[in-house]
Amino acid sequence: MRPTRINMPQRPARERARDFIEVNLGYSSRQAQEEAQRCLQCKTRPCVAGCPVGISIPDFIKAIAENRMPDAVKILKDKNSLPAVCGRVCPQEDQCEKKCVLLKSGHPVAIGHLERYAADWEKENDVSRQACAAFDVTEPRVAIVGSGPAGLTCAGELVKFGFDVTIFESLHDTGGVLRYGIPEFRLPKKILDYELNCLKKRGVKIFTNTLIGRTKSIDDLFSEGFEAIFLGVGAGLPKFMRVPGENLNNIFSANEFLSRVNLMNAYMFPEYDTPVPEGKRVAVIGGGNTAMDSARTALRLGASEVTLIYRRSKQEMPARVEEVHHAEEEGIKFAFLTDPLGYKGDERGFVKEVECLEMELGEPDESGRRKPRPVKGSNFVMPIDMAVVAIGLSPNPLLPRLTKGLETTDWGELKIDNDFMTTKKGVFAGGDIVGGETVIQAMGMGKDAAQSIKQYMFQKRMEC
Ligand SMILES: Cc1cc2nc3c(=O)[nH]c(=O)nc-3n(C[C@H](O)[C@H](O)[C@H](O)COP(=O)(O)OP(=O)(O)OC[C@H]3O[C@@H](n4cnc5c(N)ncnc54)[C@H](O)[C@@H]3O)c2cc1C
Ligand code: SF4
Structure with missing residues (x-):
């Protein structure tokens, strides 16, 4: 096993500092396998505890080491619907890699680089057709407000449960900070578009240029037949x-x-x-x-x-x-x-x-x-x-100001309970609007909120 991690190949600083093309070039398959072989497959799996969405890190790394790439992708996507994004922008040094036992040697396994490698392999090898197969969506109808990582993840989970999901986004394009904040040289838009297309193929409907609170209210959404609403509106002020x-x-x-x-x-x-x-x-x-x-x-x-x-x-x-x-x-x-x-x-x-x-x-x-x-x-x-x-940035006060029953904390974040429900019945929230600070935290909350919405719908049906 090599003692040091394999650095991510990157474009020369002088060349890249004047254009918007991605800086990092990604591992070759040989580099990815060599890096994956550094993983000790620890029984206690400390790295998993450092991941806000609980990816089975040793398992996907083992699959890369053994060149079982479809397995690696499947394991990753089981817990993370945006691995190509997270492999590029997650602060791994504060999360999974901080918990890696090899940190003691100064060279934790390059978990983020390997995640990016597996996610890019999926795209290049067109296994997406299978991964993005349409789900049979029927009911209930759930509205997602905001198309950042929290909203997209919540939508991805709900559509897997067979829910009829519609995203409303105020801007003319989707992705939240992933599109309007993080620049092309760190996260190419085609990566985001790929993940968004996958969601659309799965049956998620998306309406842009729709500012909830102004174009229509939360109560309008309930009147239109949405039975639950998830607010992933970020903190854009x-x-x-x-x-x-x-x-x-x-x-x-x-x-x-x-x-x-x-x-x-x-x-x-x-x-x-x-x-x-x-x-x-x-x-x-x-x-x-x-x-x-x-x-x-x-x-x-x-x-x-x-x-x-x-x-x-x-x-x-x-x-x-x-x-x-x-x-x-x-x-x-x-x-x-x-x-x-x-x-x-x-x-x-x-x-x-x-x-x-x-x-x-x-x-x-x-x-x-x-x-x-x-x-x-x-x-x-x-x-x-x-x-x-x-x-x-701080939360935009528009929605709580215009929505009766939505309460905020002293910092302007939406108040939620342990199940991500706000102070308004049937309205859930996650991501930066409730105090998240990173992409993966927003995704983790979007995912957990989807479980709560499923539970809420189940109880609602039982009460009928
Ligand atoms: C420039 C920048 C760089 C960053 N870099 C990193 C990084 O490298 N790694 C990392 O982990 N994190 C990074 N972050 C933080 C990270 O991007 C956020 O934590 C994350 O995007 C929050 O996701 P979200 O879904 O809660 O909100 P957002 O990504 O903010 O998405 C919210 C969406 O809701 C829409 N919206 C708002 N109000 C309404 C409304 N009333 N009706 C309809 N739509 C609405 C907004 O237009 C937006 O599209 C960065 C943030 C910024 C600003
Ligand atoms: S802690 Fe590090 S070495 Fe151990 S299983 Fe996780 S990634 Fe591999």
């Missing part, structure tokens, strides 16, 4: 720092910036209608995946210098380790322990500089991360012509 000058031109929320590029194809303007400014000196504020995606996108749009401003140190960054590594390779600059105080603009109202303050780390806060505190008198100015604010 951008947060701002509320510092002076934040309203200047060319200061964007990450949501708007990434949506323009990913959803509206702004990088192909004027071929597509939506423009996006091509900042030359760009500051991105934040330290998560959204900040990393914004910085790397700005670089690909032609910026000559992109600086990521983060008020803590590298160790505290919530972004996936791989994204930070890729950003560094591509030439993104990092201003750690730096806090923006405000922006100044030129005579036309366009941002021209950001004033910052240096920070130092103090005691850990409630999240366990060391809290930054200002270093007195350390102010400095950074000249910029564009800024992207990526300091987090």
Whole structure:
């Protein structure tokens, strides 16, 4: 057994930093088998406990090691309906790979890379026809609001139970953050389209351009004959720092910036209608995946210098380790322990500089991360012509405000019980709208909520 994990082949940084083609190239079959053979097939299966959807990790890895690829796909898909997505974007280092016994040696099994390999093998070998065979859908009718990973997973599970499932999505295209947030160079749209086509073939109906709460209400859906509703509406409301000058031109929320590029194809303007400014000196504020995606996108749009401003140190960054590594390779600059105080603009109202303050780390806060505190008198100015604010998102209050009986927590998330039911009977919720933070958490909740909906329908029928 080789002691070190096999790195994922990737495109050279200099070449990829100027285009939107996927960075990672995927394992060859020889590499996948060699990596799979590193797995010790532990009896206690600690890695499975680290997976929010409980994939039988040692079993799918064994199937790859023995070149039984259809088995590997089947085992994966049994628990995860979007493995090609998860193999690309899950923070494995905080989940399954963190629990792998080989972590002690510094080289846990590359579970995410192997998941991606198996999922891509499925597509390339056209076993999808069988996997996406239509189910015999009859009743009851369930409405899913939102087509992000929570909604898609819930829909996929319900249609397997034989339910008649309809997804309503407010945007003109489906996928939630997987489409409008995560850029093409990390998650090609064709991967997402493949998974969506599979759902459609299975009988799930999808209506886009339908904002539930405005186009029609939740009560309208019940009146139309839907017997249960799942809300997977995410948390798409951008947060701002509320510092002076934040309203200047060319200061964007990450949501708007990434949506323009990913959803509206702004990088192909004027071929597509939506423009996006091509900042030359760009500051991105934040330290998560959204900040990393914004910085790397700005670089690909032609910026000559992109600086990521983060008020803590590298160790505290919530972004996936791989994204930070890729950003560094591509030439993104990092201003750690730096806090923006405000922006100044030129005579036309366009941002021209950001004033910052240096920070130092103090005691850990409630999240366990060391809290930054200002270093007195350390102010400095950074000249910029564009800024992207990526300091987090919060739930959109529209639906609870317009729906009688839907209660929220102090943070604006929907209140749910242990069965994912909200405070409104027959309405369930999961994903970021109830406090999830990752794709796989959203999927896990979508899946568990589907079980609860099945149970709820069963009880409803018994009561009739
Ligand atoms: C830029 C970015 C990068 C990220 N990178 C990663 C990563 O690498 N790995 C990871 O695990 N996580 C990542 N995340 C987090 C992850 O994407 C989210 O946790 C996940 O998408 C949440 O899924 P969801 O289904 O709850 O919501 P979403 O993906 O937000 O989907 C919600 C959908 O509901 C629709 N909707 C909202 N309101 C209504 C309404 N009233 N009517 C109809 N439709 C509605 C929205 O348009 C949207 O399509 C990232 C997030 C962002 C923003
Ligand atoms: S913990 Fe690591 S070595 Fe053990 S079964 Fe899981 S992946 Fe294999």
